[in-house]
Amino acid sequence: MKLSLFFLYVFWLFLFSVNAQAERFTFAVAENEAPLSYQQEGIVTGIIPEIITLIFSYLPRHQVTLKSYPWSRAQVQVEYDKADGFLTYPSKRRKQYSHFTSSHAYKLDFGFLIYHKNNTNRSIIESANSFEDLGNLKIITQKGAEWESDNIPEFMQKLEANNLYTMLHWLLRREQGDFLIAIPEQAKYLAKKFGYQHLIAYRHVDFINDSQIPFHLGVRQSHPFARELTEEVDVVLKNEVFRKQVQDIVARYR
Incomplete structure (x- = not known):
């Protein structure tokens, strides 16, 4: 048993x-x-x-x-x-x-500035240590993006687009703005999809709140x-x- x-x-x-x-x-x-x-x-x-x-x-x-x-x-x-x-x-x-x-x-690291390689303000973007340093430039943002409204100062000159697709078109094709904030993986993927991969540049900064x-x-x-x-x-x-x-x-x- x-x-x-x-x-x-x-x-x-x-x-x-x-x-x-x-x-x-x-x-x-x-x-x-x-x-x-x-x-x-x-x-x-x-x-x-x-x-x-x-x-x-x-x-x-x-x-x-x-x-x-x-x-x-x-x-x-x-x-x-x-x-x-x-x-x-x-x-x-x-x-x-x-x-x-x-x-x-x-x-997800949103601590990146995405910009056009041939932007005449490239040296300012690449040397900036604060949003104040970028105060004379124009940032492309997304309508209704709460993260951006919480983390981008009111004094910044903003150009609002409906989505990231339009943001990249304005940045890399029309050159209407100086930079935008995005994760490079997504920005580069979409840039390649539209044939803009040779135009895109990015740098990491540490002055964006809640970027991680x-x-x-x-x-x-x-x-x-x-x-x-x-x-x-x-x-x-x-x-x-x-x-x-x-x-x-x-x-x-x-």
Whole structure:
């Protein structure tokens, strides 16, 4: 009898191990925000999908499937248990339904000035140490962008566009403004798409408030392994080799 119970216990442990190894997670990503995350010829690709895939490569007993949606819908998929997680900024709203890693996996860095290589004010842009140094220049901004309204001083001369596509056209083709603020990965990707890649230049500055936007891996709170997965991922995120691999991914899109 005791022997039978022992074998039953061993069998149960075996089943538990198999189930743990076969645990699958579905992560929602944006389908149209290149190069951060987008779908191309039916394949989900971009910086965010690559980083998620990289994270799970360090966790071989788990498997991940990526599904792309418009970003607003992707978040709803996680909130209403249609997807298991995402890689994004851990806002107060998202924390209400998701458990996030303590460490960030990636940072969107908006501390870059994007400008035309042949801009006559290039020397001013490249030597500026504050917005005051750029006060006589014109910045191209995006209508309704709350981050810009919070971080760009009122005294700056602004030219407002509806989207980043128009902003780049005005900057690189029409030369209507002197510079704009964006992440270089996205600016360079779109510049190449429009054939402006030979015209674009950028520099990093440290005088823009809140320029670093951390992206953490989040798992819906209703998932039975939400906390366990984020704890495992936190270990991965502290790995120096992993951090270097993330840098390499981002570099390929610049």
